Amino acid sequence: MPSPSLIDVLVRTAASAGCAEPTRLRHALELAADKHQPLMDAVVDSTMVDEDAFFAQLATGLGLPYAENGVGEAAEGLHSRFPAKLALRHRICPAQVANNEVTILTYNPFDLSARQAVGQELRKRVHWQIAPRHRILEALHQGYGVGAENFEELLEGRESGDDHDDLKQETTVLDEADEEATVMNFVNQVFREALKERATDIHVEPLERDLRIRYRVDGKLLEVPVPPNMRLLQASLISRLKIMAHLDIAERRMPQDGRINLELDGEPIDVRVATIPSVNGESVALRLLTRKKFDLMALGLDDKTEATIRKLLAAPNGIILVTGPTGSGKSSTLYTFLKELNTKERRIVTIEDPVENKLDGIIQIAVKPEIDLTFAAGLRSILRGDPNVIMVGEMRDQETVEIAIRGALTGHLVFSTLHTNDAVGGISRLLDMGIEPFMISSSVRAFQAQRLVRTLCGICKQPAHHEDSHLRTIGFPLEWKGKLFKPGGCRSCRNTGFTGRLAIMEICLMSEALQDKINNRANSIELKAQALKDGMVPMRQYGFRKAAEGVTTIEEVMTVTAASE
Template structure:
C-alpha cells in the first residue's frame, strides 16, 4: 500500500465506517491483487464513492471536485496524449505556468507523478473526482477508442490503411477483444460503447478530412467525439466490419448489407450492417439488436383497459390485426410481444419478415429474399402448407400480399401484420387504395392499432413545470375532464446523459371493426367519417393517449406533439366564429381524391403567420357549381356564416350572376399557411372541389412556391370577403420543406413555445 492508502486505512478505522477486520481483509486482498485500495472499496460497494473521496480529500489535502461543474481547458487536453490518460487514469483539466492539474479518483503515487513529469515536462497538481466521470470525460474530449488510435499511430498505423484480415468466428466476444491494440479493438470499442449507452444504431459517415460518429439513443441521433486521426484508419475499420459480416472487402462501389453476431458480458448482439457508397467513401449504419430481448405486452405502454382488449383480441381463432405507424414506431416490437403472449405448445406460429429482426424461441421465422423470388406473397402461400394457427406478415406492401392475408384470415387463421398509415382509420383506406374490396376489409379485419413512440422522462431528474402555455393546458384539461394539470419534464442528469429522457414508451390508438364500422367500410366512407364514428364509440386517439401519459408524468407535451401534431383537429360548430390562432379545416366528406400526400378526409392544421403573404390564384377546373363573383347588389342583404354545400349556393345566387363567365386570375393574400395548405382572402366564392393553381410569394427573399390545390371549405368574414381553405395537391418535397421552415420560424416569434410542425409522409 502507498503512504496515502495507509493514511486512508487509518482514518477509516478511526471513523468506524467499516469493522477493522473487514478493512484488514480488504487491504490484504489489494496487496495480493495489486488493485488500488479505493477502487476495491467502491467496486465491492463497501463505501459509497462520494463519501470515500470526501474522506480521501481530507486525508491527502487534495480538493474534491465535480467534473460536471467545471470547464476543462482545451490547452490541457491538447498537451497530454490520450495513452497517458488511460494508463494513469487521469483527466487533464487545467494547464497554467507549467503546472498541469489532473483529476484522479485515486491519488497518483510519487513514482507516477515523476514519470508524468519526466515525459510531459509539467509539474503535477491533483484534484479528486469520481472515477466514472473521469472515464466518461476522457472519451468525450479525446473520442471513442482514442487510446487505440493513439497506439496504432505509435505502432505504425500506415500498415492498417489497406488491412485485409481474415474471417472471424461466428460469435465474437467483443469485450475480450476490446483489450487488444488493433483496428479490431477500435471497432469493438465503438460497438461496446454504443451498446452501453443504449444506442439502437451506429452511424459512421466519412466527409472530407473528417469522420462523423453518431449514436441513435431513444430515437434521437447524438454525435460522439472521435480522435482526429481516426479518419486515416477508416478503410481498415470498414474492412474489419465487412470481415465480421462476411462481406466483400474490396467492393466500394455498390451498397452491401450483412449481419454479424457478437457477445458482451451480459448479452449477445445481432448486428445488421449496411454500407452505402458516397462521394467521400462508404457510409455505414449498424443496427444493434439484443438477442436476449424480453417482449412483454405489459411493458409496452398499454393502459389496463386497452391491455385487456389486446389480450382478448390476440386469442381469437381468426381475423386480421393490423399495427400501423411510420418506420421506427415500434410496430414489430408490438407484434413480437403479441406472439410471445400466445406462444404455446398447441399453437403453430409462423412469421414472414423482411428482415427477421429478433429470433423468437419456438416460432418458425421466414426471411423474405426477393433476389431469389421469395416475396411476402410467395412466403404466405407456402406457409399455408405448413398447417399454421397464427401467421405474422412483416408488412402488407401490395395488393397480392393483402389479398392472400385476407383469404388466410377468412379461412380460419389469425393473422398479424403492419401498415404504414398515419392513424388507425387510415389503415382502412390504405387497404382499399391498393385494390382490396371494402366488403373483404370489413369481413376480415378485427382491429387496427396505430402507435407512436415517445421518450420517457428520466426518473432521476424529473421536475414539475410551472407554466407550459395556455393552449397545452386547456387541451389536456379537456381530455381529462378539467381540473389542474400537473406536467413534468427531465432536468437532465448523469443517468440520462443530460437529455431529460431515459427510454421510450408507446402511445396507441385502437380502432375496433364492429358492426357500425363495417357498414361504413362497405359504404366506402372516408377515413375521417370512420374516425369520428370510432371516437363516438369511445376510441381514444393517439393524441389523447399521449395527453394521459403526460398527466401521469411519463412523458412531456412536446414529445406528444412531435409525433402527432398533424392529428390535432377540432369539430367547429357551424355557427361558431373561428378566432383562434389555429384554423382547422378538413376535406369535404364526398371528396374522393387524395390530397397533400394524406388519405382522404384526414384533418389539417393551418397555422397563422403574423402577416399577410401575397398569393396568385388562377382557376384550373370548376367544381360542381360555377365560380361566382360576389357583387354588392346580390349579397349586401344576405346574412350567413359559412358556405359548404351546393344547395345553399343555389339559393344564394341569382341566375343572372350564375351565367357570368369569369376568367379568374387574381392576386390576393393569405394569413393562414402551412406545409399542407393555406387559406386566402377572396371576393370570389369558389365552391368545394374547385381546382386552383396557386403561386405563393414567401417574404424575406425566400422565393415563390407554385402548386395545384383543391378547395375544401369556404368561410365568410365580411359581406364581400371570403376565406377559401385549400389543400395542396402536388407540392414537391422541396417546396413543402421551404414553407414548413418559414412557418416554423414565424411561429417561434409568437407564443407557440417549442412547437414543431410535421408534414405528412
C-alpha cells in the first residue's frame, strides 16, 4: 500500500482546490490503495473535486509547471514525434520535442516507472509539466487515434496469422477476458468509445490509401482519429466484425447483413451489421441498438401535444400513422406509444423489419421475405391471434394498408409508419397507394409527422441575436426573440454545442370536416388548410417554440423542416 503521506498530500491538495468532503475522499483513496488502483485516477473518478483546480493546485504544491494550453498543440503530429507505446502505457503526452530536450505532460507526477521508461527510451533531457487527466487523454486520443495502444499488437497478431477462431459464442461479452485478444481488443474499444460518445452508428470505410472510422452522433457523422497505417489492418478488422455477425468472411463481392449481440458492463446491446463491397474493399456499417427506456415524458412534449397523444392512445380502435423520412425517430416514437400501452390487460403484437428493440411483454415478429413472411402475411396472422394493439413497422403496399384498415374497423388499435414530408401528406400517400377515400377517413385517427433536431448543450449554450427582418421572413414570432440561444462548445459536448436530439412534430387529427374533404378528394392544399383550421400546429412552429424554450436553435428547426414547408 502506498505510504499514508501520499494520500495525505492528495487529500490536502484536494481540500485546497475546493473539495468539500476531504474525509470521504480519504476513504475513497484508501479503498483504491487496498485494491492497488492508481490514486491519481481515484481522485479524478471520485468527482469530489474540480479536476482542473486540483491539478493546478498539485503543480503549485510540487513546484512543477502547470500546462495551461489545450490539447491541440500537444496532439498535433504526436505519433511522429513520440513513441505510441510509451505515451499510451504511461498516459503521458509530449508538449514539446526538440533535438536534445522534451517537455512531457503528466497527471501522475508520482509514477516513477514512467520517469524510468522515458529516461531509457528517449535519452533526452526531460522537463515535466502537470496537466489535467482529461486534457492528456484527449491529446492521446487525437494524436494516436482510437485503439492505438493495441496497434503494434494488432500488426503482430496479423503477421502471426492469429485469427482467433475460438470466437463462436452467441453473445460476445466485452469484459477483461476479451481484452486478451488483440483484434477483439481494438474492436471492443471502438464499440466502447462509440457508446460513450452516444453514437447510433459506426462506419468502417476503406479509402484508397487509408481506413476511415466514423461515428454518427446526434445525426451528424464525426470522423474518429485512428492510428496511422490503419489500412494495413483492414482485412483483419473487417473479418473480425463479420465473424462476430456470423457472416461469410470469404464472401467479399456481395453485400451481407447480420447481427451482433454484445453485453457491455451488464447492458445488452444489439448491433445491426451491413457490409457493402466497394472498389477499395468492404465497407461495414454498424447500427447500435441499445435497450432504451422508452418514456412518453422523455419526448419533451408540451402540455397540449402530450394531452392530444394520450387521448389518441386511449382510443379503443383506429389507425395512428407516424410519418417522416428515414432517421426521423418514427420507430422510437412507436415504441414509446407501445410502452405506454403495455399492461397486463392488453395483448400487443408487432411485425417489424427488423425488430430494432425488444420490449418485455410484447410479442414481436420479424419480417422474413425468404419464407413469404411479409408485412401483409404477418398482419393477417396477427389479426387471427386476438390482439388489442398492433404495430406494423411500415405501410409499404396497398395490401398491407387494406388489412390494417380492416383490423382498425374491427376493433383494433393499429400503429404504423409512412414516408411522407408532413402529416397531411400521409393522406395523399394512402390515396396514391390505391386506398379508397372513405376507408382512410373512417379508419385513421391521426397522422403525426416528425423530425429530429439536435438539442443545445446546457453547459455552453449562448444567447443568440437575430435581425427582426430575418425572423419576420421565416415566420418566427418577434416576442420570442429574446429567448433564443446558439451553440457554444465545451468538453461535455465534444465542442459541438449540442448533446442529444429531440422530436419536433405536427399532428393532424381526423375531424368530420377533414373526413368530408378526403371523401370529396380535395387536393393537398385544401387538406392542409382544413387541418390548420382544425387546430394543427405546423412542425416548424412547434420547433420554433422549442427554440424559444432554449432547447434547440432556429437554424436546426429550419434545416429539418425545409422539405415540409
